[in-house]
Amino acid sequence: xxxxxxxxxxxxxxxxxxxxxxxxxxxxxxxxxxxxxxxxxxxxxxxxxxxxxxxxxxxxxxxxxxxxxxxxxxxxxxxxxxxxxxxxxxxxxxxx
Numbered sequence: 001x002x003x004x005x006x007x008x009x010x011x012x013x014x015x016x017x018x019x020x021x022x023x024x025x026x027x028x029x030x031x032x033x034x035x036x037x038x039x040x041x042x043x044x045x046x047x048x049x050x051x052x053x054x055x056x057x058x059x060x061x062x063x064x065x066x067x068x069x070x071x072x073x074x075x076x077x078x079x080x081x082x083x084x085x086x087x088x089x090x091x092x093x094x095x096x
Contacts, residue, residue, distance in 0.1 A: 055081040
């Protein structure tokens, strides 16, 4: 698997913003077949940042009711909590 296809997009919510400020943790959406080692290597090569630890969770599918009794399904995906050393930042707009 190509390292550039592992990290899909950052997840920006209030919860992830608090984690980033407090614990220096970045939350990203990753490919469904990516492992912790793959994610760590992708951050090292793409963003040139050392990674302390990686935690991975799978987000299950969720349903909500739409108009006229139609159920809408949100897809499953995998997200990774990547802990960086102190004073390190990742700029997602720049990919080298």
